[in-house]
Amino acid sequence: MDLDLVAAVDIGGTKVAAALVDGDGTLLARAQRPTPAREGAERVLAAVTGTLTPLMADERWRRVGAIGIGSAGPVDARTGTVSPVNIPAWRDFPLVAGVRATTGALPVTLLGDGNAIAAGEHWRGAARDHDNALCMVVSTGVGGGLILDGTLHPGPTGNAGHIGHISVDLDGDACPCGGRGCVERIASGTNIARWATAAGWHPPAGAEPTAAAVAADARTGHPVARAAFARSARALAAGIAATATLVELDVVVVGGGVSQAGEVLFTPLREALHTYATLPYVRGIEVLPAQLGTDAGLVGAAAVCRRGADTFLTPGQAGN
Known part of the structure; x- marks a missing residue:
């Protein structure tokens, strides 16, 4: 047009x-x-x-x-x-x-x-040189979109690729979507902060309990903060591996507010992906930060x- x-x-x-x-x-x-x-x-x-x-x-x-x-x-x-x-x-x-x-x-x-986000990253961002990509947003929620054979694949209603509501823990917490153990219920910024707080982490005096505050403490080595991001990374890796097994991917692009944590998130995510993405055709998936940010x-x-x-x-x- x-x-x-x-x-x-x-x-x-x-x-x-x-x-x-x-x-x-x-x-x-x-x-x-x-x-x-x-x-x-x-x-x-x-x-x-x-x-x-x-x-x-x-x-x-x-x-x-x-x-x-x-x-x-x-x-x-x-x-x-x-x-x-x-x-x-x-x-x-x-x-x-x-x-x-x-x-x-x-x-x-x-x-x-x-x-x-997938359309944006494929047009002008980190997925522009890839024909098969999962582009994710990890923020208040967790969402995603698929580029397959060089074309956005939104599905009939515009929801295809919604990785946040893949169940990765069959006995996990109930999710507001009606499911249980969804990626979003574990890996979103809201749930990173929720889990960390329940596990004994506290934000600095006067600060809000946010994923950004958890990330800041994780960078200094706070064990609960680091565990919260490792848990999030495992959930993301399990969802990515399941998606890649179904459709085959070259690259996964991760954006959204939680991705601003940088290597606090990306290092355990890449490590966890080695555990979950084990079949030969999914082992080589590249994980990249989004280039277009918010x-x-x-x-x-x-x-x-x-x-x-x-x-x-x-x-x-x-x-x-």
């Missing part, structure tokens, strides 16, 4: 971001708000439209030809609705209709945030709009 600018939206359990994105994947203007994830459905929608309103006031908005949304999932790209596990008020919520009420008749494309979802949502349904989306997903 020949577009000048795309308005991209990235919706997660912690923040909502929006940006004007050009044909090179450059963010020309952006806005961000916290996600009021524990409040009512309309308050969450207001955070989304609140990031778009300042962009609409930008004189460049008249050059926008489409809107791309990557949302925490599950999503249903066929109906334009979302039911994110980490936003309880949104269940079958008509997100596309809600956005259109603010932005007008521009075409809107909806997909899961993991797929948006902008990957925005770049990817724009990429899906720009490069069109025949490149990125299965029939019925474009133009919801």
Whole structure:
């Protein structure tokens, strides 16, 4: 699709971001708000439209030809609705209709945030030289998207590759998705901090118990903090190995806020992958940090709009 600018939206359990994105994947203007994830459905929608309103006031908005949304999932790209596990008020919520009420008749494309990140990293990031990749976001939740044979594979509803809800512990904790022992329930930033706190770790005085605080103590050798990240890494490795066994992968790209821990996460992740990825065709998987950082979802949502349904989306997903 020949577009000048795309308005991209990235919706997660912690923040909502929006940006004007050009044909090179450059963010020309952006806005961000916290996600009021524990409040009512309309308050969450207001955070989304609140990031778009300042962009609409930008004189460049008249050059926008489409809107791309990557949302925490599950999503249903066929109906334009979302039911994110980490936003309880949104269940079958008509997100596309809600956005259109603010932005007008521009075409809107909806997909899961993991797929948006995969599209971004394949277009302009760490997966751009790979035809078979799993791109992951490890943050408040854990999501993912698949590039297979050089093309994004979102599935009929836009959720394929959602690695966060693969069960890696059959007797593990119940997950808000309804499953048990999911990757997300172990490996997300929220659950890293939850487990570390329960195991006796405490943040510095006055600080919040976050994964970033756990990572800071892990760098200094705090045993519980290091164990929390090792546990997260094992869950991620088990999920990656299961995915690679099914579809065969060249590379795994890991982004999201927890990935900012750097080698505190990546070293035990690569070590654990040797334990779980044992078949000959999965042993050589490369694990790379995402290159686009927290902008990957925005770049990817724009990429899906720009490069069109025949490149990125299965029939019925474009133009919801």
